[in-house]
Amino acid sequence: MDKTQIFTVLAVDDNLLNLKLIEKSLEKEGYRVLSAIDGPKARQLAAEEIPDLILLDIQMPGENGFEVIKHLKDNSETSTIPIIFLTGVIEVDSKLKGFKLGAVDYITKPFHPLEVLARVRIHLKLSIATNSLIRDQAQKLKQVTEAQTSMLPTPEDFPDAYFGVYYEAMQEAGGDFYDILKISDNITGYFLADSSGHDIETSYMTASVKALLAQNCTPIYSPAESMKMINDVLVEILPEGKYLTACYIHINRSTKKMVLINAGHPPVVHIPFEGETYLIESQGDILGMFKDAQFGRQDLDISKKDKFIVFSDGLVESAEKKTTWATGTQTLLPEFKKMRDIPYKEIPAELIKQIFPENTIMGDDIAVLCIEI
Amino acid sequence: MNFEEIASNLGLDEEDLNELLELFTTTSFADIEKINFGLKENDAEKVSQAAHSIKGASGNLGFQKIASLSKDVEMTAKEGNIKGLKEKTNIIVEELKKIENAMKTD
Structure with missing residues (x-):
C-alpha cells in the first residue's frame, strides 16, 4: 500500500x-x-x-x-x-x-x-x-489462461497432422478445447470439445481430458473404445452437471479411412476434393454424463486433398438470433462451401471473418479446426 | 463546563470544539424556534423533526441532558401529543444558554 x-x-x-x-x-x-x-x-x-x-x-x-x-x-x-x-x-x-x-x-x-x-x-x-x-x-x-493455451497444440507442433486452427476464449478459462494425437506414423487423432461452463473448474477438466486422451488414444484401442474409456472416467470425476460435447476424428492416411465419433457435438463439414460439400450429421450422447453413453459413429473413405472442418457451437450459435447449432449449421452451409479453394491453414480464420462481421461481440468461446488429408 | 474534557473526550482540540459548539448552538436555537412555531401552530410533525435534530447533535457532543429532553419532545410529538411540551423546550433553551455563556467566558 x-x-x-x-x-x-x-x-x-x-x-x-x-x-x-x-x-x-x-x-x-x-x-x-x-x-x-x-x-x-x-x-x-x-x-x-x-x-x-x-x-x-x-x-x-x-x-x-x-x-x-x-x-x-x-x-x-x-x-x-x-x-x-x-x-x-x-x-x-x-x-x-x-x-x-x-x-x-x-x-x-x-x-x-x-x-x-x-x-x-x-x-x-x-x-x-x-x-x-x-x-x-x-x-x-491469467496463469490458468497461459497454462491452458500451452495445452493447445499449434500446427507447427504437428506438421504431419495438416491442420489449421482458430481459437478464441471469452473468459480467462475457456470452455473449448482441442488436441492433436499422433497415434502412429500414419494415424492422427483430432479431438475438439466444448464443456459446459467457462470457469476455473473447466480448466482443470481440460487438463484431465488432455491426460485421458494421451492415455487412451493409442494404436491398441479403436476410436470408439478410446472415447468409451474416456467417458467412463469422466463420469466418475466430473462435478455434477458438468459435461462435454466432443468430436473425435481418427484419420489413417495410409488406408484412407476415417472414423468420426460424435458426442452431442455439432456436425463436421466434409469438403471432398471431388464432390459437393456436406455436413456429416451423427447424433450421440454427450461425454462425461452417462455411464452407458452411445456415441454417434461414422466410417468414411477419404481421398487426398479432402478437407474437414470441425468447430464448437460458438461458431454457429447465436444467442441474439436464438439459433442453436442444429439450425445454425444448416444456414452456414453456403459459407462452408465457399472455403473449397482456400488453403486449409487459412480456412478457420477465413470462416470467422465471413461469419462474424468486424466488431461483432462474440457470445461464446470459439474453436475451429480444419484438417486436410 | 469543562470544554477541555469534552474536547479530549471527542478526540478533538478546543479550537475545533469551539467551532462545533458555535454551530451546535446556532442550529439548535434555530430548531428551538421551529419547535415553538410548531407548538403555536399545532404542527406536531414540525416539533418532532426539530427535536430530532437537536437530539442528534447534542447526543454526539455528549450533552446528555439536552439529548434526553429533546428525545422526550420528539417522541411525545410523534404521538401527536404536543401539549405540555413548552416546559421541556424551555429547559432545553436554558441548557443551551448555559453552553453559550460558558463559551463566552472561556
Whole structure:
C-alpha cells in the first residue's frame, strides 16, 4: 500500500453539526472528507469522486439513506464502495434493512467520533484487502489462461497432422478445447470439445481430458473404445452437471479411412476434393454424463486433398438470433462451401471473418479446426 | 463546563470544539424556534423533526441532558401529543444558554 495514499470518505447527514463533527474527526486523521446534506447530493458526489468509503445517515428528509444505498448499489461505478450507515440504537429493522441493501456496517447514534474513526479504518482495511485478493485471483486466472493455451497444440507442433486452427476464449478459462494425437506414423487423432461452463473448474477438466486422451488414444484401442474409456472416467470425476460435447476424428492416411465419433457435438463439414460439400450429421450422447453413453459413429473413405472442418457451437450459435447449432449449421452451409479453394491453414480464420462481421461481440468461446488429408 | 474534557473526550482540540459548539448552538436555537412555531401552530410533525435534530447533535457532543429532553419532545410529538411540551423546550433553551455563556467566558 502506498503510504502517501489519501483516502476519501463521503459523509452524508442532514444534521449539520453531525456532518461537521465527522468531517473534523476524519480530517484530523488525514482523510479527505466530502460532505453531503441530502441523498441526491450524496449520489452526485459519490459518482463524481468515487470515495473510498461512505458514511451515511439513514433518517434524512426527502430521499432517505436506504434509497441512497439502493441507488449507489444499482450504479456499477459506485456499487463496490463500502457504506457504513448511521442509525438509532433501538432500530433493529433499520439495521437489518441496511445490511440487506449491501451496507458493510452501521454505527448507532448518538455516535462517538472515535468509534466512527475506528470503523472507517477497519472497513478501509477490509476493502483494500478484498481488492488485492481480487487482483491476486485475476493474476491466477491469467496463469490458468497461459497454462491452458500451452495445452493447445499449434500446427507447427504437428506438421504431419495438416491442420489449421482458430481459437478464441471469452473468459480467462475457456470452455473449448482441442488436441492433436499422433497415434502412429500414419494415424492422427483430432479431438475438439466444448464443456459446459467457462470457469476455473473447466480448466482443470481440460487438463484431465488432455491426460485421458494421451492415455487412451493409442494404436491398441479403436476410436470408439478410446472415447468409451474416456467417458467412463469422466463420469466418475466430473462435478455434477458438468459435461462435454466432443468430436473425435481418427484419420489413417495410409488406408484412407476415417472414423468420426460424435458426442452431442455439432456436425463436421466434409469438403471432398471431388464432390459437393456436406455436413456429416451423427447424433450421440454427450461425454462425461452417462455411464452407458452411445456415441454417434461414422466410417468414411477419404481421398487426398479432402478437407474437414470441425468447430464448437460458438461458431454457429447465436444467442441474439436464438439459433442453436442444429439450425445454425444448416444456414452456414453456403459459407462452408465457399472455403473449397482456400488453403486449409487459412480456412478457420477465413470462416470467422465471413461469419462474424468486424466488431461483432462474440457470445461464446470459439474453436475451429480444419484438417486436410 | 469543562470544554477541555469534552474536547479530549471527542478526540478533538478546543479550537475545533469551539467551532462545533458555535454551530451546535446556532442550529439548535434555530430548531428551538421551529419547535415553538410548531407548538403555536399545532404542527406536531414540525416539533418532532426539530427535536430530532437537536437530539442528534447534542447526543454526539455528549450533552446528555439536552439529548434526553429533546428525545422526550420528539417522541411525545410523534404521538401527536404536543401539549405540555413548552416546559421541556424551555429547559432545553436554558441548557443551551448555559453552553453559550460558558463559551463566552472561556
